[in-house]
Amino acid sequence: MPRGKPKIKTAVMTLRVDPIVKVAAELAAAHDRRSVTNLIEVLILNHCERLGIKPIKSSPKENAT
Numbered sequence: 001m002p003r004g005k006p007k008i009k010t011a012v013m014t015l016r017v018d019p020i021v022k023v024a025a026e027l028a029a030a031h032d033r034r035s036v037t038n039l040i041e042v043l044i045l046n047h048c049e050r051l052g053i054k055p056i057k058s059s060p061k062e063n064a065t
Contacts, residue, residue: 017025029039048055 025036025039029036032039034042045055
């Protein structure tokens with residue numbers, strides 16, 4: 001029987017940032033003992049929560065088929 005969270009599909013998100021921003025993200029992630037990906041996810045979700053935005057399971061672009 002599987003343990004922990006069920007595995008979910010992930011989406012790829014590619015972005016370009018200033019090298020200083022990348023280093024800052026790596027340092028912040030290391031400080032919190034998390035990956036840069038997880039740091040970015042947490043920051044985005046926290047920001048959405050403060051704005052009252054409730055993310056849906058799929059993006060509107062994926063629903064437009």
